[in-house]
Structures are given as C-alpha cells and as structure tokens.
Amino acid sequence: MDPPQQRNILIIDDNLEDRVAIRRYLLKDWRIRFTIHEASNGRQGLSQCQSLQLDCVLLDYNLPDMTGTAFLDHLRIKPDQPFLPVVVLTGVAAKRSRCSR
Template structure:
C-alpha cells in the first residue's frame, strides 16, 4: 500500500484529503505544519506528500527545501495543494522540486488525475 503525508494547517482540508486518499487505497499520515511534516518524513518517508503552501511554523516552500536536503532512503513525490494559483507560485514550486500542483478547492477526480500524472495510480 502506498503512503501519503497530508500537510495542511486546516483540519477540514486534511479530513477531506484523507477520505479521498483512503478510498484510493493510500495509507495516510497527517501534519499541520512543515516542521511536523519534516519530522514525519524522517521517521518514515512517504511515497507522496500532499503539501499546503501557507502554514504557520514552517510553510510549504521551506518544508520542500528542507525535505530535498534530507538524506532520505527514497525521494517522495511532492504535490502542492494550495490556494496560491498564479503562475509565479506554480513556477516557484516546480523549480523548488515539487512534482505537481493542485489548486484548492479539489475533489477526488483532480487528485486522481494529478497522482496519475506522477505515476502514483
């Protein structure tokens, strides 16, 4: 079973994403900020990280930079999932090492399509 770390400061978003991804047969872990997510990745590297941009403590971009600097056994796929929907943010995320980009609000169809594009389903 593939694993996904959902990183978002919104409990509602984490709950919605969890429900969708569990239906897609993913094992789920959650973090409410980038620092907690980095700690989770160091304990057990997920196959994919569904990542919000704007969070307290450590935002999504800072997390992504820190994640890519980690000596992890495998490189998780990172899919940003955020309200930041202008081309400058999308370009910055991809250049920083994100594999794909989802704009909120999202649904199962969008997640399935993006995960398929990066080879997860």
Template sequence: MSLNILAVDDSRTMRDMIRLALVPVGFTVHLADDGLHGLEVLDGLEPDVIITDINMPRMDGFGFIDAVRDQDDHRATPILVLTTESSAELKMRARNAGATGWIVKPFDPAKLVKALQMVAG
C-alpha cells in the same frame, strides 16, 4: 496500488478531506498540521508521495519542500503542492524548490488519487 502518503496542511478540514479521499482507496495517510510538524512526522517515515499546502504557520510549504529536499532519504520523493494559490510565479517557485506537481483547491478526490498514482510511478 496502495500508497503511503504524508499530507501537510494547517486546515483540519482539508486534512480530513484528504484522508477521506485516500483511505477508502487503500492508501495509508499520515497527517501533519504545518511544515515543522511535517518534518517530525517524516522522520523515520518512507512516504511514496508527500502532499503539502503552501500557506501555513511556523514553516510554509516552500520551507518544508526545501527541508525535505535537503534530506538524502527524501531527495527523490514526489511532492505535490495542494493549495488555493494559482499564480505562475508561485508554481515556478515551488518547482524550483523541488515540487513535482501542483493541484489547486478545492480538489476532485478522483483526480487527486490519479495524480498521486501517476507521480508515485
């Protein structure tokens, strides 16, 4: 299954790790370095799944999820949160904002691929 992924993370290292985990299995990966940049990249893009960090400058992951869910074209696009955060309160906040799932960094590349395939249907 080839998927079109948008990954939003302020860490260049993490963006590289995501790309290196997904491109070899045939996924197309679009990268953005914060929520505002993610919205720019998303314009005109039809990702199968969006991955976002929570703690980012300019627009954090919660603001990004809210902004994505406000767009008719992306109300149902699965969003996975990929973050170092693990508190139940933040998970619930993300879920309430419209996140589909939550993965804690550091991530296992094979598990990330499996999670993306699962939420993409």
C-alpha cells in the same frame, strides 16, 4: 482481480477540514490501500518525512510555521529513498473567489 496497491501518504496541512477532505477523497479509490499520516505544521511534517517511508507528500503551501517553499528547502531525502514526490496544494484562489461573490 489484483490486490490493491499499498501507498504511504503524508498530508501536511494546518486546516483540519482540508486534511479530512483529502483523506476522504483518497480513501474512495478501491485500487489503492492508503496509509495516511498527518501533520498540522511544517516542523511536524519534516520530522515525519525522516521517520516514515513515504510514497508521497501532499503539502499545503501556507503553513503556520513556514511556506511550502521553505519546507522543500529543509526537506532532506533519505539515502534509501532518493525520490519523494511532493504535491504542493493551495486554497488561496478558491478562498478569494468565494469571498468575491
């Protein structure tokens, strides 16, 4: 059996419950060993993107200080890491459907 892959992930979400749920989901995968970093707003996330060597960013679209689009506009990829996948998440549709029931 191969050793688990190592992945360095940043979750940027202002909702603590959502960050915990994402973390719990990621840690269920035994094939990958995640190091998970967290930020609760865009400015913190941008700072961590500059200071960490990340494999992926999971980004909430609606942050208290900026939108996901604004975050992407401000994100500067480091020269030694020309490719950084960013997955943009939103709970807007799920929240609306819960409210309309």
